[in-house]
Every structure is written in structure tokens, then in C-alpha cells.
Amino acid sequence: MAIIPQVGRKKIRVRLLLFSITLFLWLGVFLHLFPVWWTLVTSISPYHEVYKLPPSFFPRHPTLFPYKFLFSAAMQTGVTIRQGERIVTLHFGYSQFYPIWVYLKNSVILTGGIMVFQIPITALVAYSLSKLHSPRWNRILFIFFIGTMLIPYQISLVPSYLLLKNFPFAFRTSSLRGINFLDTYWAVILPGMYSAFNCLLFKGYFDGIPESIIQAARLDGASELGIIRRIILPTSKPVFAVVSYFTFTGAWNSFMWPLIVFKKAKLFPLPVFLYEIQASVSDIKNPEYARYLGGGIPLVMAAGIIQSIPVFIMFIIFREQLMKGIQLRGFK
Amino acid sequence: MAERRELRAVRRWAWYICLPGFIVNFIFGWYPLALGIVVAFQDWPIIGPAKFVGLTHFYNLASDPLFYKTFVNTFYYTALSIGLTFFIPIIVSILLMEMEKRVIRIMMILWFIPMASMSGIIVWKWFYNPYYGLFNGILKILGLPLSQWLNSSRIAMLCLVLPALIMFGPGLIYIASLQSIPSDLYESAELEGASMWQKIWHITLPRLRPVIAMLLLLAIIGNMQVFDQPYVMTGGGPGYATTTVVIYFYNIAFNSLRFGKGAALAFVLFCVIMVLVIIQRKYFRENIDI
Numbered sequence: 001m002a003i004i005p006q007v008g009r010k011k012i013r014v015r016l017l018l019f020s021i022t023l024f025l026w027l028g029v030f031l032h033l034f035p036v037w038w039t040l041v042t043s044i045s046p047y048h049e050v051y052k053l054p055p056s057f058f059p060r061h062p063t064l065f066p067y068k069f070l071f072s073a074a075m076q077t078g079v080t081i082r083q084g085e086r087i088v089t090l091h092f093g094y095s096q097f098y099p100i101w102v103y104l105k106n107s108v109i110l111t112g113g114i115m116v117f118q119i120p121i122t123a124l125v126a127y128s129l130s131k132l133h134s135p136r137w138n139r140i141l142f143i144f145f146i147g148t149m150l151i152p153y154q155i156s157l158v159p160s161y162l163l164l165k166n167f168p169f170a171f172r173t174s175s176l177r178g179i180n181f182l183d184t185y186w187a188v189i190l191p192g193m194y195s196a197f198n199c200l201l202f203k204g205y206f207d208g209i210p211e212s213i214i215q216a217a218r219l220d221g222a223s224e225l226g227i228i229r230r231i232i233l234p235t236s237k238p239v240f241a242v243v244s245y246f247t248f249t250g251a252w253n254s255f256m257w258p259l260i261v262f263k264k265a266k267l268f269p270l271p272v273f274l275y276e277i278q279a280s281v282s283d284i285k286n287p288e289y290a291r292y293l294g295g296g297i298p299l300v301m302a303a304g305i306i307q308s309i310p311v312f313i314m315f316i317i318f319r320e321q322l323m324k325g326i327q328l329r330g331f332k
Numbered sequence: 333m334a335e336r337r338e339l340r341a342v343r344r345w346a347w348y349i350c351l352p353g354f355i356v357n358f359i360f361g362w363y364p365l366a367l368g369i370v371v372a373f374q375d376w377p378i379i380g381p382a383k384f385v386g387l388t389h390f391y392n393l394a395s396d397p398l399f400y401k402t403f404v405n406t407f408y409y410t411a412l413s414i415g416l417t418f419f420i421p422i423i424v425s426i427l428l429m430e431m432e433k434r435v436i437r438i439m440m441i442l443w444f445i446p447m448a449s450m451s452g453i454i455v456w457k458w459f460y461n462p463y464y465g466l467f468n469g470i471l472k473i474l475g476l477p478l479s480q481w482l483n484s485s486r487i488a489m490l491c492l493v494l495p496a497l498i499m500f501g502p503g504l505i506y507i508a509s510l511q512s513i514p515s516d517l518y519e520s521a522e523l524e525g526a527s528m529w530q531k532i533w534h535i536t537l538p539r540l541r542p543v544i545a546m547l548l549l550l551a552i553i554g555n556m557q558v559f560d561q562p563y564v565m566t567g568g569g570p571g572y573a574t575t576t577v578v579i580y581f582y583n584i585a586f587n588s589l590r591f592g593k594g595a596a597l598a599f600v601l602f603c604v605i606m607v608l609v610i611i612q613r614k615y616f617r618e619n620i621d622i
Binding site: 003005021028029050137152304332 | 338342345346347350354356357359360361363364365367368369373375376382385424427428429430431435437439440441442445446451452454455456457458459463464466467468469472473499500501518522532535536548553556557559565581582585586594595598600602
């Protein structure tokens with residue numbers, strides 16, 4: 001309500017302008033939601049409505065077969081069909097899959113693990129930087145804790161991989177035998193235990209809490225832990241909400257690092273599973289076969305919907321806080 | 333004296349509570365960084381200890397045509413992506429502020445309804461499918477010639493940028509800083525007889541400048557490091573048309589398991605990004621709060 005003149009709103013030109021802006025914005029909303037809707041439609045379409053050109057814009061015969069297939073043991077064993085005289089077993093190309101429960105469980109463990117460790121560890125670092133350290137140490141520690149954010153992540157991919165393979169030596173010699181964390185959940189959780197970006201968000205918010213409240217509590221004889229519990233935590237709910245949401249979506253969507261550290265298909269989180277299954281489904285040249293394998297693309301889209309549901313739920317839960325949280329000082 | 337002792341206790345407590353983060357950030361933040369630079373000068377055979385090889389990996393990269401190709405691709409992608417899509421959230425955010433409060437709320441909620449990123453990438457890949465995809469479906473309905481989309485080396489890169497162009501939307505951070513502009517600034521400007529463009533040019537944009545500078549920097553860094561989307565949508569193909577530096581790096585380091593050469597490539601990318609960052613910081617002489 002600022003740029004368009006307040007006076008003369010009734011003029012036809014101003015009205016037309018306002019109307020076209022509104023139209024443009026709703027078009028953006030529509031285009032943004034369209035892929036979500038299209039994923040949903042495809043996921044409940046039978047294969048013959050999907051494998052044709054032009055495709056159906058509405059599912060004429062909706063079916064839950066792709067969803068049922070995702071949760072069934074047929075993901076692993078393949079499907080046996082009779083083709084004339086012969087009995088054929090159909091698989092997804094070269095890869096082996098498990099029922100989607102396995103991948104859901106992996107994603108929940110990895111995301112949960114990262115959140116459980118990262119949020120308290122990062123919040124404590126930020127609080128100590130904001131309120132507790134001496135000014136001299138603060139400057140050094142700030143660079144130590146935030147500096148890693150400014151450096152492109154690829155440079156530490158190879159060394160992190162080597163480090164997790166032979167923890168904590170990284171280098172391979174006959175005498176230095178370390179622990180191999182690859183192909184365990186720790187390979188993802190350990191490096192995710194601290195986040196410089198979230199530390200900055202926390203610190204920005206903690207900086208806004210007046211020092212005098214903490215001093216007053218100290219004079220009243222509150223312990224340091226008591227100050228965190230009774231003063232810092234209750235006043236910092238918005239920033240915890242925003243950080244939890246960011247951490248959740250970041251961990252839930254993370255693709256490259258799990259792709260690198262997990263070779264066992266049983267450990268894949270959902271994004272890696274989605275990548276693998278869409279590659280396998282694209283390999284099915286014959287739509288007739290796709291029909292039996294959960295419908296082909298509908299199966300992939302169903303997996304996409306299942307992956308999106310938790311993100312959506314988190315968004316609903318944190319919606320209020322997120323919309324408020326955009327005014328957090330850390331964003332300025 | 334008692335205060336002194338208390339202060340010392342506080343400082344000690346500060347160290348206790350930041351210790352877990354200190355250890356994690358040291359082991360998984362700084363140590364790999366140092367290690368990465370060392371590994372770039374080493375050869376890691378499949379078995380046995382690593383050997384120092386000096387600048388060999390860098391010489392090999394310098395004579396590798398793919399090395400230049402992937403950098404050209406990455407610059408092309410970054411330029412295309414920033415040129416076509418960077419300014420969109422700024423415009424949309426400014427326009428969104430013209431709506432009524434209630435409408436802004438509804439639009440924002442609809443706009444920020446999230447989809448898991450991999451599902452978003454995969455549905456776009458399906459749109460582009462040359463046999464059964466939506467885009468060719470629309471072309472067919474319109475009676476136009478069908479396109480190969482991601483399979484065409486000429487437009488594959490454009491197809492990777494297109495989603496951000498078509499699904500335009502506001503930016504959360506722009507909205508936050510737009511809301512912090514006091515409205516009497518606009519009112520007094522209007523009394524002075526300022527036009528719409530003058531208001532945008534003289535009030536809105538200067539206020540957004542630091543945020544724009546910061547986000548431009550992050551966009552450059554982010555685009556130079558793009559991996560997920562091209563890797564899933566094209567796998568770097570057709571041929572090497574969309575192989576970005578990070579995809580090439582991934583293939584060297586984690587498909588061919590040549591850790592040394594991979595680390596050397598990552599080091600070069602790191603240097604290139606740093607140079608771009610310095611240039612950008614010089615251009616926007618702004619005091620950016622990170």
C-alpha cells in the first residue's frame with residue numbers, strides 16, 4: 001500500500017493497474033502450486049492415462065495402486081506375471097529396492113538425529129558467543145564458529161569422506177586403524193551436529209535479549225543453567241521454531257552427502273531413493289511392464305508425495321512462527 | 333572481588349557450553365578444510381598409503397578439455413540463472429506489498445507451501461519428458477512441433493533454469509525488509525508529488541540495496557556449486573552439455589574414486605568462487621552483515 005498513489009484510487013488507470021498486479025500475483029501462486037497438484041494427479045492415475053500424449057489433466061479412473069505398491073514387498077521381490085505361455089518376473093532395471101517403510105525410517109532417523117544434536121549444540125554456542133565470552137575471545141571464536149560457513153562446501157567433501165572412512169585419522173597407514181563410519185547413520189549425523197548458519201540466526205536473536213535481565217537474575221542467585229532454562233528458552237521460542245524448520249527441511253531434503261556416504265541401498269534416505277527409483281522407472285521402455293511395477297511414473301510421483309507430506313506438516317505447525325520469524329534480526 | 337570471581341565463573345561456563353560445538357566444528361569444519369588442501373597434492377591409490385605428487389593433479393586438470401568445458405558450463409548456468417531469475421523475487425515482493433494485508437497473508441501461505449525438493453525436481457523432469465511429458469503434450473495440443481527439452485544439448489541448460497523463471501514468487505527476506513520501511517516516507521513523497529517509479533527508485537530500492545547485495549553474493553556462490561538439480565534431471569548430459577564443475581568433481585572423486593584429483597578440482601573451484609566474491613564485494617561497497 002505504498003507505491004500506488006493513495007489519492008485517486010478510484011481512477012480507472014489506477015484500478016486497472018491494481019487489478020493487473022493482483023492477477024499477476026495470483027498467476028504466480030497458481031504456477032507455484034501447479035507442480036504439487038500435478039504430482040498428486042499423476043500419483044493416483046492408472047498407467048495408461050499417464051503414458052500417453054497429450055496426458056490427461058484430470059484422473060478419470062483414480063487408483064491407489066502406486067501407493068499400495070510402494071508399501072508392498074513387491075518392491076523387493078518384483079512382480080511375476082504370465083505372458084502367454086511364459087511366466088516372467090519383472091524388476092526395476094538394475095537396482096534393488098525395499099518397501100518404502102525402510103527409506104521413511106532412514107529419513108526419520110537421520111533428520112531426527114541431526115535435529116536432536118544440532119539444535120542444542122548450536123544454540124549453546126550462539127548463547128555463549130552472544131552473552132558469556134569475554135570480548136577478546138569473542139572476536140576469535142566468532143571467526144572460528146562462523147568462518148566455516150563462508151567456504152564452499154565441496155572442498156571438504158573428499159576429506160570428510162576420508163575422515164569418516166578412517167575416523168579420526170583420515171590417512172591410511174598400516175598402523176593407524178580408525179573407525180569406519182561410512183554406511184552407518186553416523187556418517188550423516190556427525191557432520192550435521194553443528195551449523196554455522198543456524199548459529200548466526202540464534203546469535204542474532206540472543207543479541208536482542210537485554211543483558212540487564214540476565215544480570216538481574218544472577219544477582220538474585222540464579223544458576224547459569226537456571227538462566228538458560230528460565231529466561232533464554234522461554235523468550236526464544238520464535239527463533240527455535242525457525243531454526244527447527246530450517247534444520248528439518250535441510251536434513252530431510254539433503255541428497256548429495258547421503259548419496260556419497262551410503263552404498264547400501266538399505267540405508268538410503270528418501271531423496272536418494274527417489275532419485276534411484278525415477279532412474280529405474282525411466283529405464284522401463286515398455287509401458288506394459290510399467291503397468292505391473294506400480295504403474296511406472298505414478299509410483300515415482302506417489303513416493304514424491306510421501307516425501308513431501310512431512311515437510312508440509314512441519315510448515316503447517318511452524319507457519320505462524322515462520323511468518324513472524326521473517327522479522328528476526330538474524331535476517332537483516 | 334566477589335564480582336571478579338563471579339565473572340570468571342561465567343567465562344568458564346561459557347567455555348563448557350560451547351565445547352561440544354567447538355569439537356564438532358573443529359573436526360568436521362576446519363580439519364577437513366586443511367586436509368582438503370593437503371589431499372589435492374596427493375595421490376590416493378585404491379589400496380595402500382597416499383603419496384605426495386606435488387602439482388601433478390593441477391597439471392592434469394590444465395590439460396583436460398573437460399575441465400574447461402565444465403567451468404564454461406558452470407559460468408553459463410550461473411549467468412543464465414542470475415540474469416533470468418535473480419530480479420524476479422524483488423519485483424514480486426514489491427508488488428505484493430501493494431495488496432491488502434489479508435491478501436498478502438493468504439498469498440504468502442500459498443506461496444510458501446513447500447514441496448520436498450527432490451519431488452519438485454522429479455516432477456519437472458517429468459514435465460520435460462519428450463514422449464509423455466506435459467510440455468510436449470501442450471505443444472501437441474497447440475499443433476506445434478515437439479521438442480526434445482532436456483535431451484537437446486542446445487536448450488538443456490535453459491530447461492534447468494526455466495523452473496525458477498516460471499514458478500516466480502516473492503522472497504521472504506525482501507518482504508521482511510520491505511515491511512521495515514516506514515510508510516510515512518512514501519506518504520511524504522506522495523505529497524511532494526513523486527511518481528510511482530520515483531518512489532521505487534528513490535525509497536524502495538536504496539533500502540533493499542544491502543539485502544540485494546547479500547542475496548546476489550549468495551546466489552553467485554550457490555549457482556557456482558549447483559549439483560542436485562542438473563545431476564538428477566540430466567546427469568550432466570546430453571554428452572557433457574550440462575556437466576557442472578560439481579558434477580564433474582563428484583564423478584572424479586566418488587565414481588572413479590580419484591580423491592586427489594577430485595580435491596584438486598574442488599580447490600580450483602574454491603579459488604574461483606573466492607575471486608568472484610571479492611569482485612562482487614568490491615562492486616557493492618556495502619557493509620554487509622553476514
